[in-house]
Amino acid sequence: MQPLHDPRYAASLRLSVAPMMDWTDSHCRVFHRVLAPGARLYTEMVHANAVIHGDRRRLLGFDASEHPLALQLGGSEPALLAQAARIAADWGYDEVNLNCGCPSDRVQAGRFGACLMREPELVGECVAAMVAAVDIPVTVKCRLGVDEDNDYATFAAFVDRQVRAGAAMIVVHARNAWLKGLSPKENREIPPLRYDWAHRLKRERPALPVVLNGGLATVEAAQAQMVHVDGVMLGRAAYHDPYVLHALEAAQTGMPLRSREDLLEQLRPYVEAQLQRGLALKHIARHLLGLYHGQPGGRGFRKVLSEGAHRPGADWSLLEQAVQVTREQAERAAAS
Template sequence: MTQPASDAAARYTASLRLSVAPMMDWTDRHCRYFHRLLAPGARLYTEMVHANAVIQGDRERLLGFDRSEQPLALQLGGSDPALLAQAARIAQDWGYDEVNLNCGCPSDRVQAGRFGACLMREPALVAECVAAMAGAVEIPITVKCRLGVDEDNSYENFLNFVDQSANAGSAMFIVHARNAWLKGLSPKENREVPPLRYEWAHQLKADRPQLQVVLNGGLATVEAAQAQLPALDGVMLGRAAYHDPYLLHRLEAAQTGAPLLPREALLRAMRPYIDEQLGRGLALKHITRHLLGLYHGQPGGRAFRQVLSEGAHRAGADWTLIEQALAVTRAQAERVAA
């Protein structure tokens, strides 16, 4: 049954406090279904999809999702206002709750296509893109950005970038609180080497209180994430939530007061979805790769990963393999506790 519009709007607004970052090759629909079980109230994001792919590609493969994943945003890449507007209309027709423009990815491929972090050097073009999308749809248009590019350490330039996009129609900014280095650092190094400056996100919220500001970057514990919320509208977790997915569950519990569920109970809640996907011909490995970190840091966690990694690629692998992984994990945990 489709949710009433008022209920969906309320869920979307509440989901701002906790979200999971768009991550290439990771946040596909199977990952998002798992994350939704872990954090029922969080906002989820797709992998970045280029506007051209949305328009010309296999939309079921690129855009398809389970309705339980909502609130769900599509992250778009691109810099052509007309194409982005067309892609945003398609996203709205598919039922997405938000379209987010990527202005933060530093990879060489993205730079060559004139989108991602290099767009921070072209605030007027970004504003034109935002205006085109906002004029084409009724769902929110948002921007995910860095603080600047390379050696640009001017807060005034960052604020100008935000102001132009805000005036064009973006009311929410996800700030990855580092600069992007377009030469000399790999995408991985760009997530770790440039220093974090959370104070810029805080200053942005103080200077532009009417905007929604979500902080991204380096948030790897419940305590670190929660410490940001009094001053900001929300926090976004990326790789920390992927490698240690139970962290996502713990953070939502801390924010909402909901009881913590055992890891095994959360995993068992995946069974109907897994059985359905296997029935459609999907190989188990495409789902279990997102589950490997569930027992991160726990007794038996390594064995859990090993059983799934070694067995999920085999023909005919099914839920039985997950039961085997759980049994090994329980046995090791019992030995440690004895």
């Protein structure tokens, strides 16, 4: 098993943000880094072929603040995955993660993602090829099984095969992937969660780093799982209610909670630098909409950004306006 070399990286096992297609781009990750300075961040899944043949600056570029950062790869051809992993290492990524959990039709047609749960030997060959190609950790993110798979021993054997191949850590999305009849969105909600499988995996393999993903939406829920596993991975909760990411890191590390306004202000240099390079504000603002989720005035914050960020010339002042509207609405609500 490859060690997780960097002490800062190894410590960051306790909290990570899941790779999420169309969401966890570089702008999103910079925002999440502000919220959780010690968390591990993951890219959206990128197919090995795209890494090799595509626009690498667009697909692989990241801000230095994002470390520790993992590139999640899709694919099922060992040689191509090894080549993509080498490129990732050359670009400065801290980890390469193989996707064995995505249930979309496109992924199934391409023989990667969740359908690989039924091909442990092939996945093992892929992992071994990547491990041989790079010095950074190679990890696997998987489901519990596919469709009606209901045998813990089969799941554990899948994991053991990847560990023998050199996988440094396993991220367990603690649901099955149903490849027939459910959309990717439904696959994140309908198959029942079975955290006990991840707990048992860690209990029976104490040396194996195990990170739990799936259905963790509150600080309390995530903290309860830390008794059983090495870390927790937040997905949609970190995106739709990003302050929970900040609150969870504070709970885990003892760092003081900062206000939403202070956190947003910390993002200002990055936003203004991107705007000076010609980026439209909307590409960053879309990731900020949930910052005041569930708070008095939060609807006003979203409304200002949603209506204004796409307009030509939108700049930091729009975010200041959104905060001001939020504050005024909250004050009115408190006075009523």
